[in-house]
Amino acid sequence: MDKLIFGRYIPGTSWIHRLDPRAKLLATMFFIIIIFLANNWQTYLLLLLFTLLAVKLTDIKFSFFINGVKPMIWLILFTVVLQVLFTSGGETYFQWGPIMVTSQGLLNGVFIFCRFVLIIFMSTLLTLTTMPLSLTDAIEYLLRPLTKLKVPVYEIALMLSIALRFVPTLMDETEKIMNAQRARGVDFGEGNIFQQMKAIVPLLIPLFVSSFNRAEELATAMEARGYQGGEGRTKYRQLHWQTSDTIVMLTFAVLTGALIFLRN
Amino acid sequence: MKVRRSTQQVTLSAVLIAIGLLIPVLSPLKIILEPASFTLASHVPIFIGMFISPTVGLAVALGTTAGFFIGGFPLIIVLRAFTHAAFAFLGGWMLEKKPQWIENKKTSFLFALLIGVVHAIGEVAVVSLFYFGGEMTSAYYAKGFLTTVFILVGVGTIIHSMVDFFISQVLWESLKKNVKEKRDRILFD
Structure with a gap:
């Protein structure tokens, strides 16, 4: 159970740690949306490299990210197995009644696995490099327009x-x-x-x-x-949007463009 | 006194959200009816929040949604969690008006059924969106919309919701004394 790293911050001074929590939160939300643009090897490979680069920039041991996936592994594998066994299309390797293993099914299984793992890696990255209080400040800031509707x-x-x-x-x-x-x-x-x-x-x-x-x-x-x-x-910690945060948002815009260009 | 009420609502809602985030991940009790799976007691924190007040119920539902999002759960789980806000608030509001609805077996059953139906409508709406958007696993399409979405997700959710409701009621009976003191302070201070 100690392996579950939900809401556990690892202190550090990496480039990712120093980013504004609003930029990291927006970037994570954006990533979860644009991952649905991926639909072939090239797009998933691009997202995988992008995620690994982001993980590398955190200076946090890779095992922490793996630990983030572990609690979800059975849910992920269950989904992947269903995808593999019930997808038709492409070359059929095995068939027994409605159950079949096809090249398309295997490909879909790999893609679904990548999608789950990449989303978990990115959100783990957010919670590992951002103090819960900073994350709360970011959520509060992004929800601020709702105060006009008397939302607390x-x-x-x-x-x-x-x-x-x-x-x-x-x-x-x-x-x-x-x-x-x-x-x-x-x-x-x-x-x-x-x-x-x-x-x-x-x-x-x-x-x-x-x-x-x-x-x-x-x-x-x-x-x-x-x-x-x-x-x-009043707030002890003030949020400061810097050039590096703008760079992150621009990088995501470029990544989105690349995904649209590379997808089928 | 208003501050006390607000602070207690915030802290109570927060611990219920934390439990709501933990149960789906840690619960050893999962019932699998392929391709759907149901985690026993996963809605208990929302029902307990609903029994306390509509605001706490709503806060727990929305808080767990945000928590699942931050925790990197798939979008469909986040959206299904979001739909819980409807039954949490409606149920809380109804119980605030008529708390006697959960005081005997017959009215409890009808109330649980009503909440289960509202719960199921939300879940079916979200799953249908994903189903028609082609985002579900092939197992869903292999058995068709009626079997998987309508029967497994719809009817399955009603049963799951009612089972969790009755677990919550048993729990509530035990917690009542402890919670009632807090709730009375929250509501009447």
Whole structure:
């Protein structure tokens, strides 16, 4: 469970670390959209090289990115296997009823795998190189126009920041509770749906109770430190858009143009 | 007092969002009906948020959507999570007006069914978009729209939603005392 790196920042001084969080957030969102333009070897290769270059620029060990993929690997493989077994087209290597392995299916499987992995790498890159608080500042900034519609943007950003901070803590807590319940004989994932429902309740109750207590303590601590909501609140950390951030956005524009040019 | 309410809503929503992000990744209880799969209890944090208030329910639904996006989950999962905002707010609003709807078995079942239908409409709408956009896996197309999207995703979501609702209710009974004190402070301070 420690392998899941959701919301875990790795301090550093790389070029990517120093980028404005708004630029990184916009770039990640943009990447997730333009990846759907890729539909052949050339476009996926271009995106792969681009992602590897970005990963290299972070100065973070590659294993951290692999760890980001691991929790999702079964979901990815499940999707890839379905894609491989049920896609027709091209040369058929194996067929048994509706199940078949074709050249088109294998190609689609590789493409789907690349798509999943590249998206996870990019979003892992965002969370590894950006402090959750900076990420929250960026989300808050990008959502700011919604304040005119009376959307509580500051509270939303703070909520997200606390949630991301709590994910690793709650994960460790979940692991402890699961081990404790296993030691008492609870068998997760065994039996029919009713038995599974019964098995999950002893896991959820302590998790929710301890989480609610944490929320209460956190609210008290925030108020003790003078928290009075977002209105009129000043910021210790100011965001600064620099030339390097503009370069990143221009690079993404060029990448989009290249993908449109290379796709079938 | 208004500040206390706001702070508690923020922190409660935040921990529910964190749990909402964890369950789909860590849950050992997945029911697979190919090509769809259902993670047991994945909606529990949203239902608990809904039981607290419509605002908390909505915040948890939108927060988990943003969390899935930041976490790099596929777009279809992010959009399906976004549709949860509708049933979370509607359910919370209805319970705020008539909390007795979840106090006996018959009305609870009907309420869970109604929420399940609203939930399913959202999920089917998103999956249909991807289905007709050619973005689903071939297994979806092999079995056709009616079987995969309408029956597996639509009916499957209603059942999944109701199962999670009943898990949430059992949980809520246990949490009530703890949460009710907090909720009373949040709502009436």
